[in-house]
Structure formats: structure tokens, C-alpha cells
Amino acid sequence: MATEQTSDDTWTLAGRTLRSRLIVGTGKYRDAEQTKACLERSGAEIVTVALRRVDLSAKDNLLSWIDRDRYTLLPNTAGCYTADEAVRTLRLARELGIADIVKLEVIGDPKTLLPDNEQTLAAAKILIDEGFEVLPYVSADPIVCRKLQDMGCSAVMPLAAPIGSGMGIRNPHNIGFIVEQATVPVIVDAGVGTASDAAKAMELGIDGVLMNTAIAQAKEPERMADAMRMGIIAGRQAYLAGRMPIRAHANASSPTGGLIE
Amino acid sequence: MATEQTSDDTWTLAGRTLRSRLIVGTGKYRDAEQTKACLERSGAEIVTVALRRVDLSAKDNLLSWIDRDRYTLLPNTAGCYTADEAVRTLRLARELGIADIVKLEVIGDPKTLLPDNEQTLAAAKILIDEGFEVLPYVSADPIVCRKLQDMGCSAVMPLAAPIGSGMGIRNPHNIGFIVEQATVPVIVDAGVGTASDAAKAMELGIDGVLMNTAIAQAKEPERMADAMRMGIIAGRQAYLAGRMPIRAHANASSPTGGLIE
Amino acid sequence: MATEQTSDDTWTLAGRTLRSRLIVGTGKYRDAEQTKACLERSGAEIVTVALRRVDLSAKDNLLSWIDRDRYTLLPNTAGCYTADEAVRTLRLARELGIADIVKLEVIGDPKTLLPDNEQTLAAAKILIDEGFEVLPYVSADPIVCRKLQDMGCSAVMPLAAPIGSGMGIRNPHNIGFIVEQATVPVIVDAGVGTASDAAKAMELGIDGVLMNTAIAQAKEPERMADAMRMGIIAGRQAYLAGRMPIRAHANASSPTGGLIE
Amino acid sequence: MATEQTSDDTWTLAGRTLRSRLIVGTGKYRDAEQTKACLERSGAEIVTVALRRVDLSAKDNLLSWIDRDRYTLLPNTAGCYTADEAVRTLRLARELGIADIVKLEVIGDPKTLLPDNEQTLAAAKILIDEGFEVLPYVSADPIVCRKLQDMGCSAVMPLAAPIGSGMGIRNPHNIGFIVEQATVPVIVDAGVGTASDAAKAMELGIDGVLMNTAIAQAKEPERMADAMRMGIIAGRQAYLAGRMPIRAHANASSPTGGLIE
Amino acid sequence: MSGSMLQIVVNGEARAVESGTTVAGLVTALGLQREHVAVERNREIVPRAEHEARSLADGDVLEIVTFVGGG
Amino acid sequence: MSGSMLQIVVNGEARAVESGTTVAGLVTALGLQREHVAVERNREIVPRAEHEARSLADGDVLEIVTFVGGG
Amino acid sequence: MSGSMLQIVVNGEARAVESGTTVAGLVTALGLQREHVAVERNREIVPRAEHEARSLADGDVLEIVTFVGGG
């Protein structure tokens, strides 16, 4: 059977050459075993993690079981509502020795978890000055994305829909504008709900997709990890293949001549 | 890397056990070489063909180069506008020794190529009486599909959109009704335009997808064949995995407790 | 204030010249008073009624309170699953003296209430031979609609979505095909849920809309009757006015020259 | 015929009590006559205007023919790319004696004409301090809208789609969030293309719609002005009436009992 | 005039009526306005003009219908 | 062997063949592989097994079909 | 009254006006209705009340604006 992807379709993020275009989160899984199984089946090379106070009752620590030779950890700033909190969180991540690339996420509202783009811009500036490779979670707003890439972010990560909503791509048109103007990788982050959403996102010409809930909260997370891995590749290949034009009317696929009479 | 599909996810069509859920047409390709390459990369086990008067100027005949050990040929009745024409065409296919399973397609209008369901019902009845395994191309109409399955068709093949339009699934709701009531395989036939359409179709719980133009008229047909193969599997796996619920609001993927203060 | 509609925008159905393009049902209302109020506020000139066994316990009969000088009654065949039942029902309607125009509705399935187009075609033929002016409820299927208009139906009434579902127009593309080929009025029947659905239907170039549940089951039916009356006119006027083209990019509405510097 | 709207459905914007929920632009019309005719038929009480260098060759000035007793002029800052330009423009508008309420519009990109929300926030702060009643054109971003209303804007005006695109409401979900949290009127500004778009916008529970191109570039602008006036009222009334629930399956509108047997 | 009764079925329910009862008589006896109903007798429509003349027979099955609200 | 010719129609085109020509002979003469075609003669299928035996007659209308790429 | 001229810029175009010309004078000379325009002189708004009093100086850059149709 043909291989899943053509070996030459790699991409570069913050100086790293990557084969997988799927970045996955490590939250909401039943346990470490399920997390590991899903990471493997997703084919991901980068996985997100959150920074929290140590839980003295926790039996094992993520850092003790995650395969850091295989996965690059991407610390996020989930739960931060101001630029200061986000910066403080990522400085601690750097002190932990895991901050080569960071996911900047400054939330503006607890109900929608939509980003506060103004605070995100402020935090990105500080972090870039401190030498971080910043991947900001941002609205599907071409103007803000352009400011972030011009400022020196290593990618822009517009959302498809609210975090954990699974609503799919709410504004493909704006994602298209962001791709048209992009000078850094465009990663759709949050809102993807199923494999066709992931494929559709890739068909917009983006470089990758970041997701967590869609895999972790599927009835069978391991199987959904497979589905997402393939959905991403399918969408990417379809984008590269160049889809057929959409026609308002029909167009026969069998010859219209040579019919018996 | 994980294999593309779990070996146990097979399906049965007219007594055949199949692994691939993608059925592809052989029309509109540049030449035999491109056709063969796309069939291979699609992973298809069944391919459609049309019956036409022999072209005395044709240098080679499809039957001389297509690998019949690998592919089951599915003769169609493209171009037929009445039950009689369709029946006559398939009797000739049977005389050619290639009519184990047949695609019944009775067109009602040259502009939309939408099916004439009334004529299709009439032809299906005759063909089933003559022992054919009938796969009818039909509107996404649960009532007609129920009649066809009750009559003894081996599958029902509702359309996603007009043949060759690439518009994707126009009426997912009706496809869902057809799946709910199905006693035979449901194959979405016609209208799929890109990989995410194929994945989305499979996520509706159908058994397979039949397409031709979406691959043959992509800028790079071979690559699109790959994309479709994987899109179909991705959608199928996502359906089996059971997607997350869609939420009107957000849902954090990182822990909401344990934040630094 | 400008008048609601231009006096010249009338249409003709089965020889009747009509000003209102909204046909409403009389089912599911709280009582006769509410029904009358909603009919008036809808501006309808034609209203549908169902034929049933007399209820000996009923205090008043619809025929005793509905204003037949103002409204043309349109008997339907709701609840009929065969051509015979539908024909029998409409012959009784004729005996009741109310069958100038009739709504032919042959249901194929109790869950979806989708039409059985095959039975509908059979019943239409009989009824037309008996001199009825037939308005058939039918799938949004251009092929069946063409057969019905060619057979002599006085209009075709494709559905927007299942009866009482309020899902809006599921298949605008097929409605468009039906309008393109129409030789009789096209009335969208069933599935409209709110005023924008009604406007959108009219913008497809159809001649009218038939609805019942969307008004009767709104929280305030009387107010929704107003909304629908205006939504229908708004959509019709927008269709006649010829909407602006949809653009992929923006287009300034203020002059781009003459800016201060 | 029933009146177009219930007299009690007024709303308040910056201290003004308004009956019409449609605000229209005055750009892109053939001439003053057509502009006046469209304003009248739109039923608008507020109309936008742009500030530009005087054109010494212009034969008449908008201020000489527009009926300022009937319409409140709403100066905009179209063409401004920075907070400074916008503030400078509106100070000149005030000097012209027409700046009771102002439309703040700071553009971030000439191709999409999407707003620069960061500059818009900065300009809003200055203008509010100077006593202006500020109506900001903004992304459909609940976080930015909340900041603007908290800052003291008199309304928030999220876009439906890019200015002059006529694509309709790209992100109804976010508009819904903005309405849920609103403490000031929500006016959808830009992107509406036809009457059903206007009705659909109002059905989201917003207070009004601002448009220009959809009327000015219709084939018959005067008729489209009628259509929009009624579409806005239809959508508003439907919102107040409370639409029926959307059902996945059908629901009969005629009695299911009492059928003949 | 005989006191003998006829057994008939009206809208699915068994009823007894005096022999000699006409369709019109039955409709009136049921408290219905004749112009508001149509009658089928043993699956055949009885034209309103014949309601007076047509007498019921033992075993007749009648459907008496009218219009109700519907969509 | 006679030199007389038969006028027939093959796939819509008039042709002349020697009398005595069989279906099989015609197919071969057209340069076709017999296992790749099916033949209708005057609207009736001629089973392949009979191609050798069946001779053509003057005025015969034949359809010779095969499979081509299609969707 | 002197015949000497001032070089000014009005809405981006160079113009020469007689020295002593006031803002009001310029506006009128341009054929504009004073109540229809606002004037910026060297980036500062000149309140209408001062149009009569304020004389132009050589090198002044003026913006004279009004309202036009816009969305």
C-alpha cells in the first residue's frame, strides 16, 4: 500500500524540520497510558503541556514518563488572563529547561476562552525580546496575525472555533486571508472536532493543526488519534494536489459519445 | 507509524468482503498510465467502467491493460435515460462476462445529470429478476432508497451532489436518514470534490464512497488519489471512534486548578 | 412610510391572481381565535385545511368560523400514504364543495414525512384527469418536478426541509434548478423555520412559500405571522432588485480619494 | 394590511430613541437623487457620511441637499489607518457641527478593510475623553467588544463580513456571544449582501444593522432599500416572536387522528 | 313505519338507527350541519343532493368527514 | 464461395461484407479481440459461443460494444 | 492693501493669494459655502468663529474639508 505521505513534504517551525503537521495536547486523557498511546498514534512530533503547581499527592510526573527524545514539549500559558501572568509562566518553563518553543495563550473570557489579542501582542513583544520562539494562539484576525509575524513570532496560531467546542472552522475565509499574507507557518489551534475538520483546515493551505479535546474526548481516543493523523495528511495532500473546480452544474464522468442506438 | 487501517474494518458488498471503502471511476484520465497509477494509489478494489461501441481507431482496449485480478469491474449505465436502455446496456455487459455487480444509473436531465428515480426503480426490478447484483445511483431520498433496498438491491448509492460538480455533500441530513434505515450498504456516489468531503461523507456512517472527477480532474490526480484514500479512512475511523460532542461554549483543555498566584 | 409591496408584483396560480406569496396552514394553533389572528397578520390569501372524520364532540366547525370570502381554502391530503388514499380524500373534499385547488401530499415515511414521489406522480395523473388543479408537495427533485409540471400540475411545491422541522432550506441548489426549468409556479412547502428562511427562499426566485409550524409553534404566533409576511416580501423584493455580487475581498463604500494628508 | 412594525419596538442609541433599526451609508450611489430615494425607502433615521477635502469642481454639496431634519448624520473615519488619523478626522467633523455620534473605523489592511482593533481601542479612548459618542466598527470579537463597551462606547459594531463583500454573516456564533454580554446596542456593520442576511442578523438579537453597498450596488437600489427595510423588521419581529425549535425529524402539521379508513 | 333497527358503522363506531333513516336524517341526528360534511357510504360518495332520498341499509359503513385545521 | 456482398450496419455505419461472413469473422476482420467485445444483432444479443456459427444476413444491424473508462 | 502675494498650499495644491487674505476670504474666494466646510491650518483646526479674523501667512498649509457620501 502506498505510504502515508511523500517524504519530501516537510515543514520548518522555529528552525525545526518536521514531518508531522499535527500538534497535540496532553490534557483530558484518562491516564498516562492512554496519553502515550494517543500521542504515538497521532504521529505528532510536538506536544503541548501546561505549567502548574506541583501536586504533592501525584504518583508520577509527566516529565518522568513522556518520551522527550521523541516529542518536543510545547509549554502553554493556559489559564493566563494577562501578559504578565503569561510571561511569568513561560519564564518558569524556561527555568524548567523546556521552553525552546512556547505557546502563548492569553485568555480574554472564561466562557468563550477566546484570546485577548491586545494582551497577546504585549506578551509576545516581551517574550521575543527575551529570546523565546513564540507561537501565539490568536483570533482568526488577519490584522493581528500580521502584527505578530512582523513582530517576530515563529508562527501564528489562529483558532478554528472556541477551545474544546469542536465546532470546526467558523471562519475559513479569514484563515485564507491569514495564509495569503503569511511569512511564518500558520497553525490552526483549537476548535477542530473531527477528522474532516482537520482535513478541511489543511485544505486551506495552512501548515499544521493543534488539537487536544477532539482526540481526548472521542469515545475511542486512540482510534481518533489515527483518524486525525490521516485526516491531516489527506487534507494536506489534497491541498498540494489542487482540487477540481466547483461547478454549478453537472459534468459527465463517462464518455458522452459512442452510445448504442 | 501506525498502519492506515485496522485490519478488522472490512465490509461486505454483494457477498464480497472488502477492505477499501473507496470505489473509483476510470473516466477523464489523460491516458491508461495515469489511470493505472491513480487506481493503485486510491487503494480501490472496485472500479467503474462504461459500455460503449468499440472504437476501431483505439490503439488499446481497457480490458487489455486493466488488472482484473486486482480490481472488480463495475459496469455503469452512464448515458441511459430510460429503464430499457439501462437494462439493454447491462445485458451486454453480462455478455462481456463482466456484470457480477452493476451500477444502475438512469439519468433524468442532461444538465444536472440527476437520476430519474422512477425509471431507476423500474430498471432495478427487471435487473434483480434477471439475477443482477444492482447498485443504483439515486437521489439522497430516503423513501426511494428504502424501496430499492426492499426490492433487493445490493446497496443504495445516494448522490452527494450532481455528477462532476465537486460541490460536496448537499444534504447530509437525508444521507443520515438513509443510513438510519439501511439494510444494505450505503455508498455516496457523485459530488465529492476534495478529501475533506470524502472524510465528512464517511463520518455520516456510510459504508463507502464512489468518485471519479474529484481525482481525475485534480491538478495532480495521483496525489489526489492518495488524499482520497486517506480521507476515506480518516472519516471512517473518526466515525468508529465516536467524535466529541459539539459545544456551544468553550471547554478548557488544560487543568483549571493549580495555577500560580 | 413606504408601502409594503409594489402593487404590480402579483402572481397567478391556477388562474387566480394573487398579491400575497405566503400560503399558511391552519393546524397546531391554540384555538380558532389565534388561528384567525395569525391568518390575518400573515396576509395570506390561500390557507390549507385537512379533511378528517367529523368530531361529534367538537363545539364549532372550521367552516363555520373561517372567512371564505377572504381566504381560498386549499385542502391537503396529509396522512395519506398511497395514491388511492389521496385521491379518495380529495374526492370527498370536492363533494364538500372545497376543491378548486388541492394540495397533493403522499407521505412515504412517518418519521421524516418525506413524500413518496412515485405515488405522488400516480395520484397527480388521476386527479388531473378528473379536473383538479393539483399542487403537489414533492422532494426538491428537479426531475420529479419537471414530470409533474409536464403532466399538468398547477404548481410544484418542493420541500425546504422535513415538515415541522424548521431546518430551513436544505438544498437551495436543487430549488434553483427547479426554478430554472419551471413552467408553473414554484412554491417552497415545509421546513421554513424563521423569517430569514422565508426571505432566503424567495431570493431563490420561487413564487411563494407555504408554511404552518413556523408560525403556529413560535412563542408568539401572531408576531411571527407579521415577521413571515414581511420576510416573504423582503425576499421577493430583494430577488427583483437583483442583489450585489458576492466578493472574495473587500470594497470600500466611502471614496478612497480626497483624504486629508 | 397590518402595519410594518409594532409602535412599541423602539431602541435607544446614545440617548436617541429610534424606530428604524437600519442605518445606511450614502456612498456609491449614481447621484444625489438616487441617494435620497434610497434613504427614504430604507426608512433609516441615521445615515453615515465621510469627511473629505472639498472638491472645488463638485456642483453641489451633500450638506446642501440632505434632509438634516429627517436624518441624523453619522460621520465615519473611512480610510484612516491609525488612531491619530481617525481622531483628527472626527475633530474636523465636530468643527463642521456634525459629530453628535461618530462611527470610528480604523482599517488594518487595504485588501480586507478589516479593522485594526488595537488602534480602534486607542482612538476610542481619546474620543470618549473628548466627549464624543463613539460607535466603533470592530471585528466580531467578544473580547474587544467588551473592552469597548466597558470603556464607554455608545454601541459596538461588529462586522458580518468584509466591507462591500456581501458575504453575509461569517461568524454568527461570535455575534451571539457579543449580544449575550452586551451592555450597549450591538449593530452589525458591513458584509450584509441581501435581505435574508439582514433578517438573519436581526434574528441573532442584535439592535440594528448598518449597510451601504448591498443597497447601492443592487441592480435596483431603490427596490433593495425597500427589501432591506422589511428584512430588518421581519428579522426583528421573528426574534421577538421566538422561533420554533429546530427538530432533527419531522412533525406533522395536520392532525394524525381522525383519518378515514 | 317499523320499529326495527339497523346496525351501521359511522366513522368506525357501531351505531343503531331506525330503519328508514336517510343519510340526511343521520347527519341531522348527529347534530351536524349538512353543508359542513361529506358522506361516503360503503366507500362510495353519496352526493349531497341525494342525502334526503338515500335510506340507510343494515350493515352500512359510513364515513362522515369535514375540514379541520391542517398544514 | 460466392462473391456476392451483404450490406450491413455496424455501430451506425454502413458496411459491405462477403456473404457467408460470420459474427466471429466480422469481429476478427475489424481487428478486434473477440473476448473484448459483445455483439447485438438486430437488437438481440448474439452469445459469444454462437459467434462462429452465426452468419450475417443482408440488412443486419449490429452493435459491437466493449468497455471504456467511465465513472 | 498690498499687492504682495502669499504662497500657500490648499488641499495639497500650491496657490498664491494676496497677503491679508483671511481664512473666510479664501473659503469664499474658492466658491465654498462657509457652513459646509471645516478648515485646518498647519494641522490645527481654525474654529469657524475665527475665520473672519484669521489672516493667512506665507507657507500656510490648509486642509479644507466637507462631508461626502460614504458608508
Place this chain on the structure above:
Amino acid sequence: MSGSMLQIVVNGEARAVESGTTVAGLVTALGLQREHVAVERNREIVPRAEHEARSLADGDVLEIVTFVGGG
């Protein structure tokens, strides 16, 4: 060396530790692997290299953090 105790706050909870306790000592005492945590003392990061050397003072407020699963 005195047996006197220091009152400190660790991740929001009051604790008492012996005076002279270092950051490294605290981390170890809590059963944590030093390479798995980062420490903030009174809002300032204590570089891991200084954990051994840095002694705690009465009233110190510490945040000890690590990574957990997140999206």
C-alpha cells in the same frame, strides 16, 4: 545550628521548616525530583544552580511548579 522553625508558604499553603533549610532541601523533603520542578521565591525565580546554596527565610512565599498534561 538552631532548632528554631521558619514559617513559609509553599504553593499557597503555610508550612514550617527548620531554619537553615535550603531550596534544594525543601524540594527533596517534599519528595520531588529536582529536575522536575522550578522554584519561585517571593516572585523571583531561584535558578536551579542556586537551590543548594539558597537558604529559606521566615515568611518566604514559594511557588514550586512542574509540567502537567494540557492543550
